[in-house]
Amino acid sequence: MTALTLAPVAVRPRRPVGVLLAGSFLALVALAAALAPLLAPYAPEAIDLSASLAGTSAEHLLGTDASGQDLLSRVLYGARTSLIAPVLLLAVAAVLGVTLGVLAAWRGGWVDAFVSRLTDVMYAFPGLLFTVLIIAVFGTGMTTSVLALGLAYTPTVAKYTRSLALSESGKPYIDAYRVQGMGGARICALYLVPNLGRGVVGYLVVLFGEALMSLATLSYLGFGAQPPSSDWGLMVQEGQAAVVQSALLPALVPGTAIAAVVVSFNVVGVWAADRLGRRG
Amino acid sequence: MNNTGLLVVDKVCKSYPLPGGGRLTAAEDVSFGVAPGGSLGIVGESGSGKTTVARMLVGLVRPDSGTVTVGGTARAARTPGRRTARLARAREIQMVFQDPYLSLDPRLTAGQCLRTALRLHGKEEALAGELLERVGLGEREARARPRQLSGGQRQRLAIARALAVDPRVLVLDEAVAALDVSIQAQILALLDEIRREAGVALVFVSHDLAVVQHITDDVLVMRRGRVVEQGPTARVLSEPSDPYTRLLLAAVPREGWDPDDAVAARSALVEATG
Amino acid sequence: MLLTIDRLTVEVPGTARPLLDEVALHIAEGEVVGLVGESGSGKSTTAKAALGLLPAGATASGSVHVAGADVLSLTGEELRRHRARTVSMVHQDPRAALNPVRRIGDFLLERGADRTRAVELLAAVGLSDPERRMRQRPHELSGGMLQRVVIAGALATPPRLLLADEATSALDVTTQAEILALLRTLRAEHGAGLLFITHDLHLAAAYCDRVYVMYAGRVVEERTAAALFADPAHPYTRGLLACSPTLGDTPRRIEPIPGKPPSLSDAFPGCPFTARCPDAQPDCSSRHPAAVTLPDGGTAACHRIPAAVPAPAERTAP
Numbered sequence: 001m002t003a004l005t006l007a008p009v010a011v012r013p014r015r016p017v018g019v020l021l022a023g024s025f026l027a028l029v030a031l032a033a034a035l036a037p038l039l040a041p042y043a044p045e046a047i048d049l050s051a052s053l054a055g056t057s058a059e060h061l062l063g064t065d066a067s068g069q070d071l072l073s074r075v076l077y078g079a080r081t082s083l084i085a086p087v088l089l090l091a092v093a094a095v096l097g098v099t100l101g102v103l104a105a106w107r108g109g110w111v112d113a114f115v116s117r118l119t120d121v122m123y124a125f126p127g128l129l130f131t132v133l134i135i136a137v138f139g140t141g142m143t144t145s146v147l148a149l150g151l152a153y154t155p156t157v158a159k160y161t162r163s164l165a166l167s168e169s170g171k172p173y174i175d176a177y178r179v180q181g182m183g184g185a186r187i188c189a190l191y192l193v194p195n196l197g198r199g200v201v202g203y204l205v206v207l208f209g210e211a212l213m214s215l216a217t218l219s220y221l222g223f224g225a226q227p228p229s230s231d232w233g234l235m236v237q238e239g240q241a242a243v244v245q246s247a248l249l250p251a252l253v254p255g256t257a258i259a260a261v262v263v264s265f266n267v268v269g270v271w272a273a274d275r276l277g278r279r280g
Numbered sequence: 281m282n283n284t285g286l287l288v289v290d291k292v293c294k295s296y297p298l299p300g301g302g303r304l305t306a307a308e309d310v311s312f313g314v315a316p317g318g319s320l321g322i323v324g325e326s327g328s329g330k331t332t333v334a335r336m337l338v339g340l341v342r343p344d345s346g347t348v349t350v351g352g353t354a355r356a357a358r359t360p361g362r363r364t365a366r367l368a369r370a371r372e373i374q375m376v377f378q379d380p381y382l383s384l385d386p387r388l389t390a391g392q393c394l395r396t397a398l399r400l401h402g403k404e405e406a407l408a409g410e411l412l413e414r415v416g417l418g419e420r421e422a423r424a425r426p427r428q429l430s431g432g433q434r435q436r437l438a439i440a441r442a443l444a445v446d447p448r449v450l451v452l453d454e455a456v457a458a459l460d461v462s463i464q465a466q467i468l469a470l471l472d473e474i475r476r477e478a479g480v481a482l483v484f485v486s487h488d489l490a491v492v493q494h495i496t497d498d499v500l501v502m503r504r505g506r507v508v509e510q511g512p513t514a515r516v517l518s519e520p521s522d523p524y525t526r527l528l529l530a531a532v533p534r535e536g537w538d539p540d541d542a543v544a545a546r547s548a549l550v551e552a553t554g
Numbered sequence: 555m556l557l558t559i560d561r562l563t564v565e566v567p568g569t570a571r572p573l574l575d576e577v578a579l580h581i582a583e584g585e586v587v588g589l590v591g592e593s594g595s596g597k598s599t600t601a602k603a604a605l606g607l608l609p610a611g612a613t614a615s616g617s618v619h620v621a622g623a624d625v626l627s628l629t630g631e632e633l634r635r636h637r638a639r640t641v642s643m644v645h646q647d648p649r650a651a652l653n654p655v656r657r658i659g660d661f662l663l664e665r666g667a668d669r670t671r672a673v674e675l676l677a678a679v680g681l682s683d684p685e686r687r688m689r690q691r692p693h694e695l696s697g698g699m700l701q702r703v704v705i706a707g708a709l710a711t712p713p714r715l716l717l718a719d720e721a722t723s724a725l726d727v728t729t730q731a732e733i734l735a736l737l738r739t740l741r742a743e744h745g746a747g748l749l750f751i752t753h754d755l756h757l758a759a760a761y762c763d764r765v766y767v768m769y770a771g772r773v774v775e776e777r778t779a780a781a782l783f784a785d786p787a788h789p790y791t792r793g794l795l796a797c798s799p800t801l802g803d804t805p806r807r808i809e810p811i812p813g814k815p816p817s818l819s820d821a822f823p824g825c826p827f828t829a830r831c832p833d834a835q836p837d838c839s840s841r842h843p844a845a846v847t848l849p850d851g852g853t854a855a856c857h858r859i860p861a862a863v864p865a866p867a868e869r870t871a872p
Contacts, residue, residue: 172383176438179338180397180445181370183363191385325726430814431593460592461753462830465797465810487726490756494799494808517801531727532801533760535783539738542731 019271022264029261033079040073045228053247063249065235066242071253078230078254082261085146085231086211090204092150097157098200102188104158105165115162119155127152128217135223142231145224149214153207157200164199168192202276209265216258232258285315286481287337287373287449292346294332295505305505306332310346312500312510314449317479321496321513323486323528329505334453334485338375350448367401374442378454380434384426390437391422397444411440415470432463439470443478450474451483456491468495489532493517501525523549555619556747557581557604557715562616564599566609570821573599573609575771576616578845581715581747586738588758588779589751590794591768592815597751600768601717604749605641606633621714642713646720648700651707652692658703659688665710675706679736698729705736712744719751734761755794759783767791770816770826773845777852787854789831825857833858 032039041061048068055063062071104115122130127149134148168174169192177187216233218224225231227238232254239250292310295303307329314320322330335341337348339359348355350372360366377383384393394408412422415436426434435455442450452471456464472495474480486492492499492513499513501522509522520526527549531542557580564574574596581587589597599609603618606625618625620640628636645651652661662672669688676684679702692700701721708716718737722730740746752758758765759779767775767788775788786792793811800806813830816822824839825831831838838857845853846860 172377172379173385175340176375176377176383176441177385178340178359179370179373179375180400180441181367182400183366191387194387195385325728430817432814460815461755461794461798462592462811463814465799465808466812468799468808469810488799489727490799490801493801527728529801531731533754533757534801535756535760537760539731539735539761542728543735546728546732 016271018267022267025260026264026268029079029264030083032076033083036073036076036080040070040076042070042073044074044077044230045069046073053242053245053250055247055249062253063247065239065250066247071235071249074230074235075232075253075257078232078235079257081142081225081229082212082216082232082258085142085215086208089146089150089153089211089215090207092147093153093157093207094200094204096150096154098161098193098196100154100158101161102165102193102196104162105169106184106188106192112162115158119158122152122155127214131214131218132221132223135218140223140226142219142225142229145215145218149211149218152214153211156207157203160203161196161200164196165192168195198276202273205272206266206269208269209262212265213258213262285313285318286351287314287483288347288349289313289333289337290347290349292333292336292343292348294329294336294341294344305329307336307343307502308505310500310502310507312498314481314483314498316448316481317475318498319475319482319484319496321484321486321492321499322502323489323492323499324502325487325528327504328502330485330502331453332505333502334375334451334483337449337451337483338373339369340375370445371401371447373449373451374445374447375451375453376435376438376442376455378457380431380438380458381426383438384434384441386426389423389425390417390429390440393437393441394444397441401445403444403446407444411444412437414443415440416466430463431459432466435459435463435467436470439467439474443474443480447480449481449483451485453485454487455484457486457488464491471495489517489528501528523552555580556583556585556621557749558617558619559600559603560617560619562600562603562614562618564603564608564612564614566612569818571771571816571818571826573612573771573818574603577768577771577773579766579773579776581749583714583747584741584745585764586741586748586750586762588762588765589749589768590753590755590758590765592753594770594815594817595768596771597768598719599771601643601719601749601751604715604717605637605643639711640713641715641717642708643717643719644701644704644708644721646723648697648704649692651704652700654692656691657688658690658692658695661703661707662688662710665707667710671710672706675709676703678709679703679706680732681706698725698733701725701729701733702736705733705740709740712740713746715747715749716740717749717751720753721751723752723754755791755798756800767794770820770822772826772855773853774827774856775852775854776845777848777854778850781850781852785850787848787852787859788827788856789833789858790827791854793830793832825855 046069051060051064051068052066053064054060060070062075064070100115104112130152131148134151135144138144174187174192177191215224219231219233220237222237225234227234235254236251239254242250289310289312292307294307295305298304310333312320322333324330332341336343339355342357355369355372360369388396390412391408394411395405398405398407417433417436421429421433429437456467459467468491471482475482484492484496496513499510499516500507501509501516501524503524509516509520509525516525517529520529527542527545530545559577559579562574562577563572565572577600579600589600591597604620604625606628608614614626623636625636659672662675667675673684673688676687681687681699681702722733725733737748741748750758750762759782762779765777765779765782766773767790769790775791782791786795796809797811799808811830816826824841825843828834828839835857843855843857845855847853
């Protein structure tokens, strides 16, 4: 008679420490953005020329910029636009991309060919160039930037959704709806799309960091958020001039904020997409 | 048996283009009829075209030629665009699929699944309870999603969903193949009951000759898209006239069975027909 | 005795009952033994135990001996040799055993056949044009052909014990017959033992010498195939026979077994079949039935069978 115990093998992959760290950091940032009016020591646009380019001190924990605006306050308020704008952008891309992707997968034939060629053409353009082109036509500003980038992200979402929808619509439960006599539009809207939800959301989470970065870039280039906004990308651009006066904080503070949030989102995003993808 | 009865299939054909040119014949000149409350089996091995025929019946595959008639009215080859026409067409023939897990929407509970079908056809949603009871599912199952149901319960639900539409013909594509033996017997008993009580005609697509003998009156043996033999099940399975039918029968394990007999029958068939 | 499993109990955390509960099973050299039961009955777990493969986190008691070796205590190189040489397993899905990017020939060469022998093996399992098959990849072959390749792989170094886990269930009946004929030559030529796992009672009865019937992780009946068919002793076996449709001149009613096969979250203080059993008595659900020896030498675990002689736990020594 033999008795033995095999070492227990973890059935579920453990949540890595990095994901936990990144996740808590993002939660903290979101909280800080929500509570900005309570947490910020100054109004973000309050100009105090007497305190121009001050270093860290008790009054200004992260120093000030050239106009003497408190950087901590600006970065806290800036978190709001910097987090909300990518969500709106992705919402635009999701609505358009999912519609196109599902349409292409469901109708097949020339519709699929048309949508696929369209996305290919858009892929061929560098995203930023395409966006700048739209902004050149419709003018600068945050709303135009969000819409333009939303359009620029549509092809990748459409392509991804199309492949998901192709495999999902081949499942017999979709056939069963057709056999029941249900119309194609209704099957897609009410039953196919909700079943793609997990996969698409996972993909969007991964895209979030990139979207935030793209928006910051537009603002940095002067196409996106306009002064006196506290958008992080804009803040980096404004702080750049101070670097030659050996004041690093005005560019460093928003730059670090962008980098930290983007990296955290990528860490969490990849983990979430993996989980959502596996379950879905 | 042709040209009489509730469901009449007349010379349907379907072929698919092959990548290297030429065409693959999935079904060629398949004709049969099923009376109200009758039961027809379609047997054959994988690639015989039996599933293609099943899918042509419900309109998931469009035949190249030939007609499917239910109660004297020919079904259009394309799914009609008009809602009323589409629903009327759905009430003619319903289908139960092989994989009871993939054929149910993973997001809907059993109750929601049935109510969706009932609502679509303008029926009382309260009928869902009766339908569940009819297939032997209870309150607890009504609130469960497919992943919380066992294989047999899922297939009962799929049958209930087909019945929700109140069809005249029910097509079952390998509907009991994935189930445990004891559960398979329960589902077969349920189908028998539905057929007797509601007069629903069954088209039972299966590779399992024993099951087909049990549940059908007539049978169609298919090989490589062609019907090689058809007639009353009892006659075809006891005095098969086609060598392929004989091979299929020889391959079914039973008392005193020797797999070598089937191997010999196969070589004989290959020599005779290629 | 080639394979002896003695009172094997396998438990994993988080289930209400053991996966296997005091399973005893043996296979002699050259014997074809069937293992029949519905999903979750423990058939595959039993077969994998012969490979020394237990589920993750499992606790096992009892013993598994293959050709004299205590499988559950093998480690490292010995265990690897055991799995490579002594025992081979063929699963329902041949694709799981084949690397999709490697050629069929590589699969056989990895298993210790040289080129000439590999071609011979492919011809022996009935594949046409074996030279060409050697260069093909798995996606170019059908399921039935791949299952032949896997069996050719098992023949490359003929195992003493072959475990076939629903190896033919996904195949067409005519292909199934050919694979079964092939497996039988393995026994005839090499004296290998075969554990044949199937859900199809009629197939087991037609193909095997002896059959074990499992239910909820327990062996409920063990008989010669002929006796199992002619005179099933356990109510579950009778139920299975009565509910499987058979081909024959006189169609008979099939009698479904009520209820459903037990899941791992069902615990049984007594006989696990009680709830579905037509012969159940009140005391059936309170204590486990011991296996009793039947007049013909088989065993069955049922309270309703008059216990002439309680079966010894291990009837045969290795």
